[in-house]
Amino acid sequence: MNARSRSRAVLHLILAMGLSACRPAAPPAPALTPVTVQLNWSHQAQFAGLYAADQDGYYAAEGLSVSFLPGGPNIQSATAVLEGKAQFGIVAADQVLLSRADGKPLRAIAAIYRRSPRVYIALAASGTQAQVRPAQIIQGRIIEDRTATPIEGASVSLVARSGRMLDRIQITNKHGVFIMAVEQGQYKLRIKRIGYDSVDTQIIDVQPNQNVMVNYSLSPRVAKLAKMVIQKRSGLERGREGMAKREPEGKGVFLYEPDIREIANLPLYEILGRVEGLQTVADGSIRTTRGWGCLQYLVNRLPVMEVPDAKLDVFSQLATLYQMIPNGIDIAGVEIYRQFSEVPKEFRFDAWPDAPNLPGVTPPRYIGELKLRSNQILECGLINIWTKAAW
DSSP states (O other), X not given: XXXXXXXXXXXXXXXXXXXXXXXXXXXXXXXXXXXEEEOSSSSOGGGHHHHHXXXXXXXXXXXXXXXXXXXXXTOOXXXXXXXXXXXXXXXXXXXXHHHHHTTOOOOOOOOSOSSOOOOOOOOGGGTOOOOOOOSEEEEEEEEETTTOOBOTTOEEEEEETTSOEXXXXXXXXXXXXXXXEEOSEEEEEEEEOTXXXXXXXXXXXXXXXXXXXXXXXXXXXXXXXXXXXXXXXXXXXXXXXXXXXXXXXXXXXXXXXXXXXXXXXXXXXXXXXXXXXXXEOTTSOEEESSTTSOXXXXXXXXXXXXXXXXXXXXXXXXXXXXHHOSBSTTEEEEEEXXXXXXXXXXXGGGGOTTOOOOXXXXXXXXXXXXXXXXXXXXXXXXXXXXXXXXX
């Protein structure tokens, strides 16, 4: 290379360096907004779509830096969002409905599954035939018109436009909410609850794939009683008299209104669970640690069920213990017999849960004969709760 060629190469290099120095610097990458998603279970394959979107940069392309919090049996995604621990959560659809019905500010923004993974399976021998669930839904809430409080246990029946009762009924939950799947058409709802005036609603026009939201209120029924004159005291035992008679026998545990005054607002199962020999199990029911481990319940000496009987239909169910006595506010006294050996004679038949009611046979005689044939009769403890009205 001669001198002229070398000079020309050096000049080209200097010009190239100068041009590159004149180029503007690349702008810095924008900061990503941190976002937290609460999963409804621990990390596993069901959340693969979320992980893949993160790895492939879809979130970053929208300016988001996403982190995932694992869930578990004691973690509620809806609660995490409401408490501000996460901006998004994965929950079942019914949790969103119940939270909204309870006035909580949750909003559903996406459906993870295009089709529900839940299926119902029955043996062919059972004769059960699969039925396609209607795509239309009527859901709503029933409240008391004076207090706006939810009404639990109201029956909501589907009625055709012609007035013919249809074979479909739902019972409101503790939030006063019901959900009913229906076919396309025009319907009315008939709403009933003991202690309230019944209501027949206006016509509801349900279109294909429509989710109809409704709200109704019931008015408490006022009953006028005839004038009564009490001339003779009945033979029914009063609470204070019964407990005063049985406590000196030294069997069982006796609680009075002053004993539970400071904890009267707690649920009944928490109050009873503090008694020695009783414990609260996972489903909120009470068990005794003595004898057979079972308990029977009376309210003012009348038998009640602790939980609904699965063998009875909804119209045959009696009020359960926790519906009648939700907490300790109305309690005047409690007799607690933790095993059968503590149960007084006048309560013993009620402590035999398996004793049938045979016509013409008195309970003590029947039980005595049965005990001669078998020693496997279930003998339970018993709790009798006295309300202030029967005290």
